Amino acid sequence: MDIDDILVLAEAREPSSLELARARRVGRMVRSEYDRSLADGYEILVDTDLVDPLTATIDEAARIERAAQLVKRGTITWTMGSGKTAGALKWSDQMAMIFGHAPGTLHLTVDSLVKLVHPGDAATVREAVESAWSRRRPGEITFRAIHPGGSVRYVHCHIEVLTTAGEPSGIVATGEDVTTLELARQERRRLATRSEMLCVDLAARDPMTGLTNRGYLTDEVDRARRTLEGAVVVVATETVTHLAVATTDRDHEELTSDVAALLRLVVGPDLTCGSVGPGIWGVLVTSEDEHAEAADALALRMVGAIRRHLFTVGQKALRLYAWAGVARFAKGVPDTGFDLLVDGEHAAREARRKGAVVHVFDQPTDGGDRVSRCRSRIRHAVATDGFALYAQPIVDLALNQVTRHEILLRVRDTTGDLIAPWAFLDMTERFGEIVAVDRWVIDHALELIGQGVQTSHYQINISGKSLADPSMLTYVTEAIRRHEVKPECLTFEITETALIENRNEALAFATGIREIGCQLALDDFGTGYAALAYLKYLPVDLVKIDGLFIVDICQSPPDRAVVSKLVELCHALGIRVAAECVQDDETVKLLREYGVDFAQGYKLGRPAPITASLKQQENTIEMELRFPELRTAMG
Amino acid sequence: MSAVDGSAALIPQPDEGEEARRAEAGRLKKKYDEEFVVFTEQSYHLAERILRAWCWNREALEDALHEAYLHGRVQWSKIRDYRDPIAWIITTARNKLLNEHDRRQREAAMPPEVLPPVGTQSDLADAWEAQETLRGWLQQLPARHAEVFQMSREGFSNQEIARILGLADSSVRSYKVAARQQLRQLAEEAGYTDSKSRRRLGSTRGHR
Numbered sequence: 001m002d003i004d005d006i007l008v009l010a011e012a013r014e015p016s017s018l019e020l021a022r023a024r025r026v027g028r029m030v031r032s033e034y035d036r037s038l039a040d041g042y043e044i045l046v047d048t049d050l051v052d053p054l055t056a057t058i059d060e061a062a063r064i065e066r067a068a069q070l071v072k073r074g075t076i077t078w079t080m081g082s083g084k085t086a087g088a089l090k091w092s093d094q095m096a097m098i099f100g101h102a103p104g105t106l107h108l109t110v111d112s113l114v115k116l117v118h119p120g121d122a123a124t125v126r127e128a129v130e131s132a133w134s135r136r137r138p139g140e141i142t143f144r145a146i147h148p149g150g151s152v153r154y155v156h157c158h159i160e161v162l163t164t165a166g167e168p169s170g171i172v173a174t175g176e177d178v179t180t181l182e183l184a185r186q187e188r189r190r191l192a193t194r195s196e197m198l199c200v201d202l203a204a205r206d207p208m209t210g211l212t213n214r215g216y217l218t219d220e221v222d223r224a225r226r227t228l229e230g231a232v233v234v235v236a237t238e239t240v241t242h243l244a245v246a247t248t249d250r251d252h253e254e255l256t257s258d259v260a261a262l263l264r265l266v267v268g269p270d271l272t273c274g275s276v277g278p279g280i281w282g283v284l285v286t287s288e289d290e291h292a293e294a295a296d297a298l299a300l301r302m303v304g305a306i307r308r309h310l311f312t313v314g315q316k317a318l319r320l321y322a323w324a325g326v327a328r329f330a331k332g333v334p335d336t337g338f339d340l341l342v343d344g345e346h347a348a349r350e351a352r353r354k355g356a357v358v359h360v361f362d363q364p365t366d367g368g369d370r371v372s373r374c375r376s377r378i379r380h381a382v383a384t385d386g387f388a389l390y391a392q393p394i395v396d397l398a399l400n401q402v403t404r405h406e407i408l409l410r411v412r413d414t415t416g417d418l419i420a421p422w423a424f425l426d427m428t429e430r431f432g433e434i435v436a437v438d439r440w441v442i443d444h445a446l447e448l449i450g451q452g453v454q455t456s457h458y459q460i461n462i463s464g465k466s467l468a469d470p471s472m473l474t475y476v477t478e479a480i481r482r483h484e485v486k487p488e489c490l491t492f493e494i495t496e497t498a499l500i501e502n503r504n505e506a507l508a509f510a511t512g513i514r515e516i517g518c519q520l521a522l523d524d525f526g527t528g529y530a531a532l533a534y535l536k537y538l539p540v541d542l543v544k545i546d547g548l549f550i551v552d553i554c555q556s557p558p559d560r561a562v563v564s565k566l567v568e569l570c571h572a573l574g575i576r577v578a579a580e581c582v583q584d585d586e587t588v589k590l591l592r593e594y595g596v597d598f599a600q601g602y603k604l605g606r607p608a609p610i611t612a613s614l615k616q617q618e619n620t621i622e623m624e625l626r627f628p629e630l631r632t633a634m635g
Numbered sequence: 636m637s638a639v640d641g642s643a644a645l646i647p648q649p650d651e652g653e654e655a656r657r658a659e660a661g662r663l664k665k666k667y668d669e670e671f672v673v674f675t676e677q678s679y680h681l682a683e684r685i686l687r688a689w690c691w692n693r694e695a696l697e698d699a700l701h702e703a704y705l706h707g708r709v710q711w712s713k714i715r716d717y718r719d720p721i722a723w724i725i726t727t728a729r730n731k732l733l734n735e736h737d738r739r740q741r742e743a744a745m746p747p748e749v750l751p752p753v754g755t756q757s758d759l760a761d762a763w764e765a766q767e768t769l770r771g772w773l774q775q776l777p778a779r780h781a782e783v784f785q786m787s788r789e790g791f792s793n794q795e796i797a798r799i800l801g802l803a804d805s806s807v808r809s810y811k812v813a814a815r816q817q818l819r820q821l822a823e824e825a826g827y828t829d830s831k832s833r834r835r836l837g838s839t840r841g842h843r
Contacts, residue, residue, distance in 0.1 A: 001759065001827050001829070002819075002822060002823075002827050002828055002829060003815075003818050003819045003822040003823075003827060005827075006759060006765050006768060006769060006822060006827060007765075007769065007788075009759060009761075009762055009765035010762060010765040010766040010768075010769045011762075011788075012762040013761075013762030013763055013765070013766050015680045016763075019680060020676070022679070023675060023676045023679035023680060024672075024675075024676055026675055026679055026700070026701060026704055027671070027672040027675035027676055027679075027704075028672075029701065030671070030675065030701070030704045030705050030707075030708050031668055031671070031672065031708070033705055034705065034708045034709065037709075044705060044706065044709045046706045046709055046710055046727075047730075048706065048723070048726060048727040048730060050710060050713055050714075052714075052716075052717035052718055052722070052723065053722045053723060053726055053798045053799050054717065054718045054719055054722050054795055054798055054799070055717070055718050056798075060803060060804060063798065063801065064801055064802070064803060066801075067726075067800075067801020068801060070730050070801075071729075071730050071733035071734055071801075072733075072734060073733075136805060137809045138802075138803065138805070138806040138809050138810065140777070158779065160802065160803035160805065160806045161803060161805045161806070162803055162805075163803070163804055163805050168805070172803060174801075
């Protein structure tokens with residue numbers, strides 16, 4: 001079936017009985033209305049010309065002008081002069097008003113008409129007219145007209161060719177002001193774009209585990225404690241045997257995602273379950289969840305499930321220990337969601353210490369105790385070097401080779417395994433101990449770098465909070481001098497998970513650090529607290545776009561829009577751009593297209609330990625300062 | 636709307652003349668009423684089909700047509716002598732619709748999903764379905780293309796179309812060609828591609 005068949009089929013249709021009835025009804029209504037007007041003596045005004053449209057003898061141009069006038073459209077007619085006489089250009093009163101002129105006040109010439117059209121549209125208008133004329137074919141065009149006051153209106157015109165005695169003799173344009181329509185159209189387009197570009201809040205869900213992340217869980221607990229009573233259940237896991245040295249990050253990820261899947265099953269879809277830290281999981285139970293079991297029963301079930309389950313990592317089977325802590329809270333407790341989460345973690349540690357399965361706090365612990373307990377844990381970690389430094393290669397996309405490394409912190413957990421630091425850093429920042437940790441990192445990183453050949457460029461993280469410490473700049477300067485590090489090999493990345501505490505101090509640090517020759521970067525740009533104003537007054541050399549915008553960039557038009565424009569913006573400001581979480585070659589290709597300067601991600605190089613021991617000061621340095629295998633970015 | 640003839644004034648007895656005139660007027664009115672009912676019943680669907688080709692607000696369309704017929708009745712004494720009174724009705728109804736400026740602009744600003752649904756890929760079973768599908772496509776065309784196309788299907792000549800719609804004579808053919816091209820494209824997009832019968836649709840409706 002094609003259009004011709006459909007047209008034929010449609011022809012065959014005769015009006016249905018209902019439709020015939022409608023015609024009769026109209027006939028009757030017209031008649032009764034007419035009779036009423038006669039009886040009541042009122043006149044029905046007829047506003048259409050009383051001429052037979054089919055037989056009236058009238059000049060074509062005049063006919064079109066009149067038809068347009070009746071429907072409040074304006075016309076411009078341009079008739080060709082024959083021979084030497086120039087063509088005549090005129091517009092109707094309605095058209096003059098569409099262009100913002102009182103009728104009869106402007107002598108219309110081609111030049112004066114062109115001036116009334118927005119310069120951006122003049123060429124298109126000319127082209128439309130010329131093409132209609134030369135091809136003897138009607139056309140249409142929407143353009144902007146400039147009113148005498150300078151305001152702009154959208155005008156739509158049909159352009160037609162007039163004929164006299166079979167020969168084309170002129171052009172007539174019938175037009176109306178379509179500003180309302182055009183604006184509505186633009187708004188419709190905008191809304192369509194907006195809904196297409198609007199994304200769900202991916203930040204709330206961890207892509208690896210499918211559970212909510214720490215920040216989301218913290219917020220949910222905080223929301224609950226304001227209006228409800230309930231409990232936070234925290235489950236901590238630990239491998240029964242140390243994972244062999246050969247285990248990779250990927251093995252850890254596999255294990256994490258298996259545990260998460262198991263917990264999702266045990267907890268069910270109704271409760272908020274999230275990751276609290278590496279190997280630590282939290283569930284929020286509130287009085288609102290009617291069918292929910294008691295928090296301690298749930299804790300027992302979670303621990304039991306994990307302990308019974310046989311996990312596999314790589315080819316090997318593996319069992320996990322698990323303990324649970326329960327922190328109950330009453331409605332409206334003053335302790336924040338973060339506090340309650342910390343309590344839950346503490347309870348889980350208590351269970352482990354006591355050899356119990358579950359430990360329950362019936363109410364939030366004392367605020368002061370909590371702070372001092374956590375601070376002492378942090379200080380203990382710093383004092384006993386409970387950390388290690390890893391380095392992750394960064395690829396220069398222009399040179400297609402690794403030219404930089406980011407120094408990353410790893411935290412030693414209770415079993416001595418090195419784990420990702422995000423939960424630890426969150427706690428450290430919140431309890432105001434970040435300066436100590438940052439100092440540890442700076443001192444040890446610079447020491448390692450100083451021992452090496454310093455051929456790469458190193459990027460070291462420093463918390464926005466630490467910048468408020470006035471002694472930080474001196475500390476860094478001193479460490480650089482002490483470890484004989486070339487300052488030009490260093491970039492300090494200001495992490496923006498926390499607000500820059502003191503703007504003035506941060507500016508002093510930033511300025512000072514650049515004066516001694518180091519560079520400055522903004523980390524996690526686009527998701528943290530970093531305002532665009534920072535780009536203006538902080539002497540930043542590099543912006544690292546948060547992985548949130550990068551991971552899905554190939555499939556996500558909004559991400560592409562943000563990244564491409566951010567690159568443009570930064571380059572205009574003299575700032576280089578790095579992308580985090582680059583996961584495949586396609587992304588590399590796209591980023592290179594956008595002009596991104598550096599890329600970093602597991603595909604380009606995973607973080608690997610800087611194995612140099614601090615105690616061995618000599619030889620083997622080059623061996624030990626072995627950075628991860630250099631990979632060439634394909635693309 | 637009884638026209639007073641100049642000769643009527645010459646009749647010496649006004650009462651008698653008045654009465655005769657009234658009887659004549661009554662007779663004429665009855666005649667016109669009957670004529671007009673027949674005209675309405677015969678022409679209504681034609682006018683409706685033509686206007687629906689581009690105006691999908693049925694309510695506004697029916698109001699406009701109703702008004703046009705009422706005006707047609709008021710002026711029937713003149714219009715009945717026109718070559719084809721429906722041309723005048725269409726012009727009048729169309730002017731009314733086009734003059735409802737604000738309303739039309741708001742209509743056009745509606746999101747595309749509000750547009751009437753377009754037929755699915757399965758073969759159209761009957762004439763009604765074909766007509767509805769066709770109308771769905773026509774309403775996606777520029778208004779001028781759609782109405783010119785529909786009028787030519789209803790048997791109007793190019794010149795008649797130009798005069799009723801207030802277009803240049805030379806435009807009608809182009810609009811028709813453009814409309815057909817776009818319809819073909821819309822049909823193909825909807826999956827109607829293979830022609831069952833190779834016969835061309837040459838003749839027009841021809842009911843007039």
